[in-house]
Amino acid sequence: MKTLHSLLAGLRPASLIARRIAVLLLLLTAGMVVVQPCAGQSGTWTATGGLNTARYGHTEVLLSNGKVLVAGGYGINFLPLASAELYDPATQTWTATGNLVTARAEHTATLLLNGKVLVAGGWDINFVPLTSAELYDPATGTWTATGSLITAHVAPTATLLPNDKVLVVGGEDGGTFLASAELYDPAAGTWTATGNLSSAREGHTMNLLLNGEVLVAGGYDGADLTSAELYNPATGTWTATGSLKTMRRVHTATLLPNGEVLVAGGYNDSIGYLASAELYNSASGTWKATGSLAIERVDQTATLLPDGRVLIVGGINQFSGELASAELYDSGSGSWADTGSLISGRAFHTATLLPNGVVLVAGGEDGPPLASAELYGSDGNGGLTLVSTASRKKHGDAGTFDIDLPLTGTPGVECRVGNGGTFRQSIVFSFSEPVTSVSGTTTTTCGTVNSTTISGSTVTVELGHVSCDGSDITVTIPSVTGASGSVDASATMTLRTGDVNADGVVNNKDLKEIKMNVGRGLVNENNFRDDITVDGKVNHGDTTLEKSKL
Numbered sequence: 001m002k003t004l005h006s007l008l009a010g011l012r013p014a015s016l017i018a019r020r021i022a023v024l025l026l027l028l029t030a031g032m033v034v035v036q037p038c039a040g041q042s043g044t045w046t047a048t049g050g051l052n053t054a055r056y057g058h059t060e061v062l063l064s065n066g067k068v069l070v071a072g073g074y075g076i077n078f079l080p081l082a083s084a085e086l087y088d089p090a091t092q093t094w095t096a097t098g099n100l101v102t103a104r105a106e107h108t109a110t111l112l113l114n115g116k117v118l119v120a121g122g123w124d125i126n127f128v129p130l131t132s133a134e135l136y137d138p139a140t141g142t143w144t145a146t147g148s149l150i151t152a153h154v155a156p157t158a159t160l161l162p163n164d165k166v167l168v169v170g171g172e173d174g175g176t177f178l179a180s181a182e183l184y185d186p187a188a189g190t191w192t193a194t195g196n197l198s199s200a201r202e203g204h205t206m207n208l209l210l211n212g213e214v215l216v217a218g219g220y221d222g223a224d225l226t227s228a229e230l231y232n233p234a235t236g237t238w239t240a241t242g243s244l245k246t247m248r249r250v251h252t253a254t255l256l257p258n259g260e261v262l263v264a265g266g267y268n269d270s271i272g273y274l275a276s277a278e279l280y281n282s283a284s285g286t287w288k289a290t291g292s293l294a295i296e297r298v299d300q301t302a303t304l305l306p307d308g309r310v311l312i313v314g315g316i317n318q319f320s321g322e323l324a325s326a327e328l329y330d331s332g333s334g335s336w337a338d339t340g341s342l343i344s345g346r347a348f349h350t351a352t353l354l355p356n357g358v359v360l361v362a363g364g365e366d367g368p369p370l371a372s373a374e375l376y377g378s379d380g381n382g383g384l385t386l387v388s389t390a391s392r393k394k395h396g397d398a399g400t401f402d403i404d405l406p407l408t409g410t411p412g413v414e415c416r417v418g419n420g421g422t423f424r425q426s427i428v429f430s431f432s433e434p435v436t437s438v439s440g441t442t443t444t445t446c447g448t449v450n451s452t453t454i455s456g457s458t459v460t461v462e463l464g465h466v467s468c469d470g471s472d473i474t475v476t477i478p479s480v481t482g483a484s485g486s487v488d489a490s491a492t493m494t495l496r497t498g499d500v501n502a503d504g505v506v507n508n509k510d511l512k513e514i515k516m517n518v519g520r521g522l523v524n525e526n527n528f529r530d531d532i533t534v535d536g537k538v539n540h541g542d543t544t545l546e547k548s549k550l
């Protein structure tokens with residue numbers, strides 16, 4: 001798949017699975033039907049500065065300094081590149097940075113905890129599989145060789161583990177699909193083997209789960225795979241988990257905030273290009289179908305947005321070639337919505353969520369390699385996205401303290417006393433860019449809206465009469481407008497006075513926690529939840545109120 005157009009042009013082939021898909025594509029294009037995606041309903045695509053070098057099959061990593069590093073890939077002559085570039089979101093420009101020690105494509109790139117970037121494997125400029133690995137230092141803008149992989153891996157997957165080691169899995173060595181896995185230790189600069197998968201895999205996906213295990217799913221070992229495996233970093237072992245509903249390779253897999261993994265699209269030899277999607281439940285180790293993409297796609301990107309939705313961009317299928325369309329997955333409804341058209345169709349590109357909530361999509365191929373880049377969700381100046389919401393109360397002389405209200409999943413618990421008109425209660429909405437206007441705020445279940453105030457990129461709603469203890473309250477501000485458009489924003493909290501540890505019940509555990517903090521002066525960021533009377537101190541008033549709620 002990966003070097004599809006170089007294959008069609010009879011140029012140098014790349015990975016084994018790429019060759020297998022390309023052959024099928026040639027057979028299918030005989031009866032070609034062009035399907036135009038629907039017009040965009042929401043979401044904005046705008047051009048940003050172009051890369052200095054057109055490329056696809058490169059890597060893209062958000063650095064800890066907020067810039068984006070692009071490295072290697074296939075260039076205009078379909079040969080692996082040594083060049084690397086930095087994107088600065090503030091100026092929307094790309095500048096060259098140091099060249100890789102070794103030109104490479106279909107490698108991996110991983111941000112380490114120390115801020116350096118590890119690049120490993122891939123093809124070299126003669127299409128020899130690489131064992132070499134190198135480190136990029138953002139402080140100096142240079143690359144230096146580090147220890148080499150035990151086995152050359154082309155198109156493997158790589159994941160930073162919580163222990164700061166990097167797990168590199170599968171791919172191929174130029175002739176054989178690989179079941180091997182290796183661990184890179186940044187402290188030693190060396191690689192060690194860490195067990196074999198039960199199946200060799202290329203075109204698979206890999207995700208670090210919330211429980212610290214690593215899920216590897218699907219791919220190709222000469223035949224398409226439904227199987228999936230779990231890696232336990234503590235033991236260095238692999239075990240089988242539930243199998244995908246549909247065998248697939250070159251799909252995407254995205255960890256959702258609720259811990260599920262969304263797998264979408266891809267390809268298999270019996271169906272061809274896939275629109276189907278499925279969800280992995282790590283608690284049960286099982287997969288279930290979810291809504292299908294509107295358009296079959298392979299070699300697309302998937303990016304988790306700050307609001308919990310997943311943005312799928314571009315890719316390719318047999319009907320339309322490189323796709324300019326994009327779709328958004330809503331895990332609440334399990335459905336997809338069209339979200340506008342890119343300026344250019346593109347496949348085998350990269351996509352990165354920037355700190356301001358905008359998604360940078362760079363390079364790829366639309367026949368030839370692309371230098372162009374685009375931003376999603378904005379006019380290029382930041383984009384209007386809801387970034388976070390919080391419940392804010394003033395605790396006497398100790399100041400104000402916020403309880404985070406997650407945008408998706410289980411609502412945040414407001415454990416402090418309902419105001420009934422007496423105590424101030426605000427809901428704070430933070431956006432990715434300055435807000436210019438909002439329209440009528442509403443609240444469900446209980447509470448009146450005293451005021452709605454805009455300050456920069458923050459909208460603060462002050463509520464009165466929040467007296468429905470035990471209920472969920474949703475505050476909605478429709479049509480929050482900034483320079484790059486409008487969104488409807490809402491925040492939900494569970495009002496459960498006395499549930500200071502937010503475990504869903506009010507019981508002696510909460511009372512014990514309050515008692516532990518009695519008499520420590522003014523409350524701080526660590527113990528303010530125990531001051532349920534919001535007077536600034538954890539004291540007798542809190543234990544009395546807590547006992548009345550047990």
Ligand SMILES: [Ca+2]
Nearest residue numbers: 499503505510
């Ligand atoms: Ca509790």
Ligand SMILES: [Ca+2]
Nearest residue numbers: 531533537539
């Ligand atoms: Ca108190």
